[in-house]
Amino acid sequence: MLVLRSIFFALLLPGSATVLIPYFILSRRGVPHWDAIGLPGLVAVALGATILIRCIVDFARVGRGTLAPVDPPRALVIRGLYRYVRNPMYVGVVLVLLGEAALFRSTDLLLYSAVFFLVVNLFVILYEEPALRARFGEPYEQYRRSVGRWIPRRNAMKRAGLIALLLILDAPLPAQMPRTLSANDQRARDIFEQLININTTGSSGSTTVAANAMAKRLTDAGFPAADVQVIGPAASKNYNLVARFRSTGMQKPILLLAHIDVVEAKKEDWSVDPFTFLEREGFFYGRGTMDVKDGAAILVATLARLKQEGYRPNRDLILALTTGEEGGSDYNGVQWLLANHRDLIDAAFVINMDAGDPVILNGKRLMRSVQASEKVYVTFKLEVHNPGGHSSLPTNDNAIYRLAAALGRLSAYEFPAQLNEITRASFARWGQLQQGQLATDMAAVAGPTPDTAAIRRLSAASPLYNAQLRTTCVATELAGGHAENALPQSASATVNCRMLPGTPSDEVQSTLSRVVNDTTVTVSVVTAAVPSPPSPLKPEIMDPVERVTKRLWNIPVVPVMETGATDGLYLRNAGIPVYGVSGVFVDINDIRAHGRDERIGVQDYYDGAEYIYQLVKAVTSR
Ligand SMILES: [Zn+2]
Numbered sequence: 001m002l003v004l005r006s007i008f009f010a011l012l013l014p015g016s017a018t019v020l021i022p023y024f025i026l027s028r029r030g031v032p033h034w035d036a037i038g039l040p041g042l043v044a045v046a047l048g049a050t051i052l053i054r055c056i057v058d059f060a061r062v063g064r065g066t067l068a069p070v071d072p073p074r075a076l077v078i079r080g081l082y083r084y085v086r087n088p089m090y091v092g093v094v095l096v097l098l099g100e101a102a103l104f105r106s107t108d109l110l111l112y113s114a115v116f117f118l119v120v121n122l123f124v125i126l127y128e129e130p131a132l133r134a135r136f137g138e139p140y141e142q143y144r145r146s147v148g149r150w151i152p153r154r155n156a157m158k159r160a161g162l163i164a165l166l167l168i169l170d171a172p173l174p175a176q177m178p179r180t181l182s183a184n185d186q187r188a189r190d191i192f193e194q195l196i197n198i199n200t201t202g203s204s205g206s207t208t209v210a211a212n213a214m215a216k217r218l219t220d221a222g223f224p225a226a227d228v229q230v231i232g233p234a235a236s237k238n239y240n241l242v243a244r245f246r247s248t249g250m251q252k253p254i255l256l257l258a259h260i261d262v263v264e265a266k267k268e269d270w271s272v273d274p275f276t277f278l279e280r281e282g283f284f285y286g287r288g289t290m291d292v293k294d295g296a297a298i299l300v301a302t303l304a305r306l307k308q309e310g311y312r313p314n315r316d317l318i319l320a321l322t323t324g325e326e327g328g329s330d331y332n333g334v335q336w337l338l339a340n341h342r343d344l345i346d347a348a349f350v351i352n353m354d355a356g357d358p359v360i361l362n363g364k365r366l367m368r369s370v371q372a373s374e375k376v377y378v379t380f381k382l383e384v385h386n387p388g389g390h391s392s393l394p395t396n397d398n399a400i401y402r403l404a405a406a407l408g409r410l411s412a413y414e415f416p417a418q419l420n421e422i423t424r425a426s427f428a429r430w431g432q433l434q435q436g437q438l439a440t441d442m443a444a445v446a447g448p449t450p451d452t453a454a455i456r457r458l459s460a461a462s463p464l465y466n467a468q469l470r471t472t473c474v475a476t477e478l479a480g481g482h483a484e485n486a487l488p489q490s491a492s493a494t495v496n497c498r499m500l501p502g503t504p505s506d507e508v509q510s511t512l513s514r515v516v517n518d519t520t521v522t523v524s525v526v527t528a529a530v531p532s533p534p535s536p537l538k539p540e541i542m543d544p545v546e547r548v549t550k551r552l553w554n555i556p557v558v559p560v561m562e563t564g565a566t567d568g569l570y571l572r573n574a575g576i577p578v579y580g581v582s583g584v585f586v587d588i589n590d591i592r593a594h595g596r597d598e599r600i601g602v603q604d605y606y607d608g609a610e611y612i613y614q615l616v617k618a619v620t621s622r
Helices: 002-027 039-061 088-103 107-136 138-146 154-158 160-169 183-197 207-220 293-308 333-340 399-411 421-433 436-446 452-461 463-469 505-516 539-552 568-573 602-619
Strands: 228-231 240-245 251-259 278-280 283-285 315-322 349-352 358-361 364-374 376-385 472-480 490-499 521-527 557-562 578-580 599-601
Touching: 002 088, 002 107, 039 088, 088 107, 107 138, 183 207, 183 293, 183 602, 207 228, 207 240, 207 293, 207 315, 240 293, 240 333, 251 293, 251 568, 283 602, 293 315, 293 602, 315 333, 333 568, 349 539, 349 568, 349 602, 364 421, 364 539, 364 568, 376 399, 376 505, 399 472, 399 490, 399 505, 399 521, 421 436, 421 463, 421 557, 436 452, 452 463, 490 505, 505 521, 539 557, 539 602, 568 578, 599 602
Parallel strands: 251 315, 251 349, 349 578, 364 557
Antiparallel strands: 228 240, 240 315, 278 283, 283 599, 358 364, 364 578, 376 490, 376 521, 472 490
């Protein structure tokens, strides 16, 4: 039936417009005759007719309707040619008419084409568009905003020639063709683009600008202005955004966290402009695309989406977009909020976008990490003082030699291996992804009585495994002496340690003194530790993570202890558990965070937005 209806209306409407009416116009001046078979005219007619047929087919196949206003499609047709312009069918008719005018060298037909186009324009603007808006609502609005009425937007234009060819050959459109994004993807992309284009570096940027822009996104989506705050210490140009999605539930809120400051980026170091959002060959480029404006944009998009869907969480959701994580800002936003507005961000636990990335290895989506713990950062200074003297009269007691000997002993020392709930779980899951000896050793260290030989092999196999197993301390800076012809009066070295959570830093300090084994070498603290207890792998977070991961990606969930540190440590130290659960896959062999040409995969971004949306729903609807 639909086929017959489609053919009937095709003959009736475009048929009249392109055959019947032109025939009457031409025959008014006698019998129409082919004046000359102009190739351009023929091509225009053929192209126009092909476009028409393609549209009618899409209307029937996708929209389950016909081109007639009395029998319209039941679904919004945004596929095929409708991805490039909103009215390809009329474009087809006008092309046919212009071709006919050329073929018959008829100025009357040319005039008729112009009148037809004007009338159609009025019809489209006055009737069709309001009707579609009323019929399809927001999805149509999104479509109208992203696709032109008559003229394809820039990206589509470039491929116009190719499209014409494909149409004639009726070939399927290749996958890399610009696709029409879903309304949710489009919103997530728009927010991301806006955020990347705002410079938030410590030197020349401002997180206040970014926080205000994101605040507007939320109030536009329906958040009451009173629940969206842009705050920070007076006189700072780097404010934070804190917003609350209210519920009627009594459980403690969940805090969603991302920082919006970024590491410096010099234009001359990059092959593209770091502060201009760019989509190229399947990647989004720009400073912060990976660290971690992707996460910030996804959180804003998620809350806007949930709000517009009328979602009711069973507990409050708090969004905090903070400054100062990268150290370039005048203060740290998370620390400041904890000290000054703890009530605003106090939560049962935190989902942090800045850690726990799902991992791609060799082009394959390998695993979903959850950062539940991080090592604790502490820095010491080893120092030797000496009376010194003339370098022509050396003595046995030399500050540089003493320090060098002390560092030699330190380099040979290894802190004892120690596993905790999280590293045991990581090795157990990693082991399942490995083969051979590595798999056996990982399973062995994950067991209740870790095998010392396995520990030794794993430590030797990779600095990453070694750092998971023990506290590490390493010399990072060296200084000494004051003149080339003088005995050194002092020598010092910086030793940076990453302690397993729960290790007291004075214990590490006394271990260093013992290993150095020289009372003239003093060991003092340069940067004190901020304790960061591991966050327990509780079902209220791990179950939803497992569920959503299985549903969307079907890959293993691996709890991890990060060897670096994030803002999460301040929250952990304040007694709020933090789980790093980013949604965006990163290729572990192509990590460009803090580096040049920072980027993430386009599809990875959209998938990440969907993941976080589903995760946020899962943790607030149990
Ligand atoms: Zn970061």
